Amino acid sequence: MDIKQTVFSSIGQKLLLATSGLIMFLLFLIPHMGGNILFLFGPDIFNSYAEHLHQLVPIVIGIEVLMMVSISVHMFMGIRVALENRTAHDKRLSQKSTKERSLAARLMPVSGGMIFIFIIKHLLDFTLRAKPVTELHGHEVNDVYGMLLDKFTQPGHVIFYVLFMVAVGLHLSHALQSAVQTYGVYVPRKGSRIKLLSKLIAIGMASTFAIIPIIAFLHTR
Amino acid sequence: MVKLDARIPDGPMAEKWTNHKFKVKLVNPANKRKHKVIVVGTGLAGASAAATMSELGYQVHSFTYSDSPRRAHSIAAQGGINAAKNYPNDGDSIYRLFYDTVKGGDFRSREANVYRLAECSNLIIDHCVAQGIPFAREYGGYLANRSFGGAQVSRTFYARGQTGQQLLLGAFGALQKEIKKGGVKMHTRTEVIDIVVIDGQARGIIARNLVTGELTRHVADAVVLATGGYGNVFFLSTNAMNCNASAAWRAYKKGACFANPCYTQIHPTCIPVHGEYQSKLTLMSESLRNDGRIWVPKQKGDKRPANEIPEAERDYYLERKYPSFGNLVPRDLASRNAKQVCDEGRGVGPTGQAVYLDFAEAIQRLGRDNIEAKYGNLFEMYNRITDEDPYTTPMMIYPAVHYTMGGLWVDYNLMTTLPGLYAIGEVNFSDHGANRLGASALMQGLADGYFVLPNTINDYLASSSFTKVGTDHEAFAESEAAAKDKLDRLLAVNGSRTVDDFHKELGSLLWEKCGMARNEAGLKEALERIPQIRKAFWENVNVPGSADDLNQALEKANRVADFMEFAELMVKDALERAESCGGHFREESQTEEGEALRDDENFCYVSAWEFKGLDQEPELHKEALEFEEVHLSQRSYK
Amino acid sequence: MSKKISLTLKVWRQNRGEEGRFETYQAGNIDTDASFLEMLDVVNDELTLSGKEPIAFEHDCREGICGCCGSLVNGKTHGSHERTTLCQLHMRHFKDGEMIVIEPFRATAFPVIKDLIVDRSALDRIIAEGGYISVKTGNAPEASTTPVKKALAEAAMDAAECIGCGACVAACPNGAAMLFTAAKVNQYALLPQGHPERAQRVKNMVAKMDELGFGNCSNEYECAVACPKGIDVKNIAALNREFIKANLKCEK
Incomplete structure (x- = not known):
């Protein structure tokens, strides 16, 4: 069996899905959440964090490249798997009635698509635009804090961000446990701690991300 | 005119099989691939035989009416499989297994065959373990045994309550391995409709594709039937719904003798x-x-x-x-x-x-x-x-x-009286006499398929001459026309009763008159009633649909039509055997306490019936049974 | 005590080469002690005698072991009970006057042959790629040569209980055959006899599974609920491990 066949086999594709997903989760999502939490400590700390991040440009670029690759692989494989599964499944006509399949699992392609839309918007909102400038300890720095506050004065934005964080939560809650099983670690059907942990992490992360726009919104009232 | 020759090898009992294997003619490896063998049925016997013969190099064509070879009813066997391994150190031996089986069979089996079965039992376990069958194990990692009816030693190997399933899946795996390799051509959803005989040799079959209804011709140098027992003649039995006696019955009508059809085991x-x-x-x-x-x-x-x-x-x-x-x-x-x-x-x-x-x-x-x-x-x-x-x-x-001990008569090589036609597993009569002991059916199926037939079939293939025939031979055309005619006739009746309805009527008659206890008057009554039911069947059965389609009612009707004929032979045999033995209890032949009374003087033989034509009485041939090793004795359980 | 109930059946009817459709039948006077397939027998007898063609459905042992039977009953493979094949489902679990929808197992890899009968031969083709140990008759050493840890033998037996009915595929939202393939791969991965062919087995069987048009597992576990023999998803985890190991070793 050659490499290509392994990669594009059903298990190979899922291993790539799981791996690219976990890279994004570990190297991007978690640090990003850590950074976001600093928002709660006021403009100085948050802006200083952003400034420090700038000084780490080589690493950041490295991670950004890795992210681009991961997103591409993840999306490519995700779409492939979803399309193949649609073809393989002959639609039944009678109602399906077991409860085993979770809502999160059912909505994986939808939540995945939503996350992609969110990323585009998020980049447009914050990364790919000119940032206001402020002064910190005598230096001139980007006022990311102010930019954020500014953005979330509009309720529409807040609702959009919160809604899309629900998608992130749903996606993660199935993705984490599923990735573990795909790597060959047994995740039982019932009473699994891995499943529980997967849900807790998903809820925790989604709400931490969602709380920033809400607080920002309340802050400006 | 058939002459029964069991071809039991000479020499001491324990050496017969070894000597025989040396004496049989072999087919040169290069020539094996020139021989085509048809195996009908994919249960334990059929699957194991097809796989093993393919390993040896024969071109094997395997047939099953199921969608997959894994469905055969061997799969439902629960208890286990016997072998004389003596792992529990409780005094077991090949001789003891042989002895128990002959005695359990109420002295109506052929000693040489039973001894060979006991000999092969150990090889089966070795082979099945190597195949990865998850037999029950002790904590030390060694194989576990349990005891079973009819034996005083623990010699039964088991895989939970699904031993038959596991053994069949092992044989099925072996068959799949050979299919992949190209040695076996598998024909699923294909039912055998007739055996084709050319120049006195079984040279092929007519089969029906159960999806399209198409009748197909298959030519070969030998035909092996591994089609199971006839228990479903009773309608209600523990057999699977599709189990039938048709292939064996067609073989009988083409010249293979049917032995001991009255022996049925009632659980x-x-x-x-x-x-x-x-x-x-x-x-x-x-x-x-x-x-x-x-x-x-x-x-x-x-x-x-x-x-x-x-x-x-x-x-x-x-x-x-x-x-x-x-x-x-x-x-x-x-x-x-x-x-x-x-x-x-x-x-x-x-x-x-x-x-x-x-x-x-x-x-x-x-x-x-x-x-x-x-x-x-x-x-x-x-x-x-x-x-x-x-x-x-x-x-x-x-x-x-539950099981039928009777079946096609076979010699020591498992060949029927029709040259080139072999019968293995439950479809033959050879090893269980008048009563089968628990955990012995699986053993016999696998012994026949893995170890016996692949060693004996060469003798025929090497020593016979085969005229080159194709499927255009007139014998194929005749058989096919006859098969088509029968199917058309079944569809044409268009009566007012279902196939099952007739099958139930036949079954309950047999159960009453030829079931757990039989007597002369009842058997004679049944002999009168069966032709009447058969006549009514052909006049009033309703088979819907067409012959050119998947038609389960037609499949069933075709099988029941054969049961209607077979039942008569079964009752005839029961009437003829005026003694009680094993599963066959004649009320006239019992002790004062009401126990079965064997009559060794007059009935120590195998009844082998030869077909003489549709309106003729079949001819009874007797193969005398000689007991050199195990002495005839009456059972007592008081 | 048994009683009699009446039901309305909506049954999928389909001829070879034609589009299928649902047809509605009345099943009157059904004994609650009858099995689901016996209920279909009764309906078929009535259809036959009224000049209609009976419903084609696959069945054989009616003891839950041969793996022939299986349909979607009210959207569930083999009906409503866990660890029960359709032939072992009894009519006492249905209510008088209930409507029952019966359709064949649905999956692209299982084309419908007629009515409720589908072609599951793809499963056999997966097995042909290595769902066995390649031992020729006569090759085997003495049976007790290699001890096998009891727990491993038990776990292998758990996997080996699969009856090949295809319910896992029909229940899977992706029409995947992972549970089926996994059970066989894991049975031989657990036993020492299976180790020599281990890497090749998993690679070939997975490749064949993909080639035959089965979907990709998304770990939603519908298969394990549907399995009438209770085959667990731990086998799927094991299959994934086997696959990773086999490919990392780059064995031929």
């Missing part, structure tokens, strides 16, 4: 019939009789629920009649006595055709937990089917047809 512990709609019977492990007590009310027609019948008004008839064996008497005795009490009008349940198997006393003595640990899965199965809780109300059981 005592099955779930009783509960209604007209019933399609089959379910077996419950015999082990239940270890702790359950069998009883019926003393009063005729006592309709009170079991729990309201006081102890004094119950008849524990097995314990009463057989104080030393009690509820653990052999299968045939337990079955016959259940029938007797039901015939007296003391049967229980809605139909009156059941006896109680009561665990109340065992639960009191051992505790519910103990009983649950031992029989929990069986109680669950019973509950699932009957919706009754055997922990609180006694189970109801009744005997049911």
Whole structure:
């Protein structure tokens, strides 16, 4: 069996899905959440964090490249798997009635698509635009804090961000446990701690991300 | 005119098989691939034979009516498989297994065949373990054994309650391996309709593609039937719905003798019939009789629920009649006595055709937990089917047809009286005599398929000459035309009764007159009634649909039409054998205490019936049985 | 005690080479002690005698072991009970007057042959790629040569209980055959006899599974609920491990 066949086999594709997903989760999502939490400590700390991040440009670029690759692989494989599964499944006509399949699992392609839309918007909102400038300890720095506050004065934005964080939560809650099983670690059907942990992490992360726009919104009232 | 020649090798019993393997002619490896062999059936015997012959280099064509070779009814065997490994160090040996099997068969089997079976038993276990069959193991990692009816040693290997399934999946895997390699061409959903004979040799088959209805011709140098038993002639049996005697019956009509068709095994512990709609019977492990007590009310027609019948008004008839064996008497005795009490009008349940198997006393003595640990899965199965809780109300059981010891007559090489036609597994008659012991059916199927046939078929292939024939030979055309004609006739009747309706009528007649107990008057009555039912069938059966399509009713009708003919031979054989032996109990031949009485003087032979034409009486040939090693003796279980 | 019930059946009817459709039948006077297939027998007898073609459905042992039977009953494979094949499902679990929808197992890899009968031969083709140990008759050493840890033998037996009915595929939202393939791969991965062919087995069987048009597992576990023999998803985890190991070793 050659490499290509392994990669594009059903298990190979899922291993790539799981791996690219976990890279994004570990190297991007978690640090990003850590950074976001600093928002709660006021403009100085948050802006200083952003400034420090700038000084780490080589690493950041490295991670950004890795992210681009991961997103591409993840999306490519995700779409492939979803399309193949649609073809393989002959639609039944009678109602399906077991409860085993979770809502999160059912909505994986939808939540995945939503996350992609969110990323585009998020980049447009914050990364790919000119940032206001402020002064910190005598230096001139980007006022990311102010930019954020500014953005979330509009309720529409807040609702959009919160809604899309629900998608992130749903996606993660199935993705984490599923990735573990795909790597060959047994995740039982019932009473699994891995499943529980997967849900807790998903809820925790989604709400931490969602709380920033809400607080920002309340802050400006 | 057939002459029976069993071709039993010379020499001491223990050396016959080894000598024979040396003496048979071999086919040179390069020539093997020039021989095509057809194997019909993919149960234990068929799958193992097809795989092994392909490994040897023959071109094998394998046929099954199922969608997959894994479905054959071998899969339903629960208990286990015997082998003379003597792992428990309890005095077992090949000789003892041989001895037990001959005795258990009530001295109506061929010693040389049985000895070979016992010899092969150990090889089977070796092979199956190597195949990765997950047999039960001890904590030390070594193979576990348990005991089984009819033996005083523990020699049964098992894989939970699914030994048959696991062994079949092993053989199925071997078959798939050979299919992949190209040695076996598999024909699924293809039913054999006729055997084609050219110049006195079996040279092929006519088969029907069950999806398209197309009749196809297949030519070969030898044909192996591994098509199982004829238990479904009774309609209700523990056999699978599709089990049938058609291939064997067509072989009989083409010149293969049918041996001992009256030998059927009736298993005592099955779930009783509960209604007209019933399609089959379910077996419950015999082990239940270890702790359950069998009883019926003393009063005729006592309709009170079991729990309201006081102890004094119950008849524990097995314990009463057989104080030393009690509820653990052999299968045939337990079955016959259940029938007797039901015939007296003391049967229980809605139909009156059941006896109680009561665990109340065992639960009191051992505790519910103990009983649950031992029989929990069986109680669950019973509950699932009957919706009754055997922990609180006694189970109801009744005997049911389960295995057929009779079958196509074969010589030591497993070849029938039709040259080039072999019969292996349950479809032949050879190893179990008049009664089969538990855990022996799997052993025989695999011995025949893995070890015997692949060694004996060469003798025929190497020593016979084969004229080159194609499927355009007139014998194929004739057989195909006859098959087509029969199917068309079945469809043309367009009567007012279903196939099952006739099958049930035939089955209940046989069950009454040729079931657990038989007598001359009843058998003669059955011989009169069967042709009438058959006539009515051909005049009034309703087979819907067409022959050019998947048509399950037509498949069934075609099989039942053969049962209608076969039943007559079965009853004839039962009438002819005026002794009682094993599963065949003739009421005229019993001891004063009502036990089966064998008549070795007059009936120590195999009955082999030869077909003489549709309107002619079949001719009976007798193969005398000689017992060199195991001496004839009467069984006693008092 | 048994009683009689009446039901309305909506049954999928389909002839070879034609589009299928649902047809409605009345099943009157059905004994609650009858099995689901016996209920279909009764309906078929009535259809036959009224000049209609009976419903084609696959069945054989009616003891829950051969793996022939299986349909979607009210959207569930083999009906409503866990660890129960359709032939072992009894009519007492249905209510008088109930409507029952019966359609064949649905999956692209299982084309419908007729009515409720589908072609599951793809499962056999997966097995042909290595769902066995390649031992020729006569090759085997003495059976007790290699001890096998009891727990491993038990776990292998758990996996080996698969009856090949295809319910896992029909229940899977992706029409995947992972549970089926996994059970066989894991049975031989657990036993020492299976080790020599281990890497090749998993690679070939997975490749064949993909080639035959089965979907990709998304770990939603519908298969394990549907399995009438209770085959667990731990086998799927094991299959994934086997696949990773086999490919990391780059064995041929």
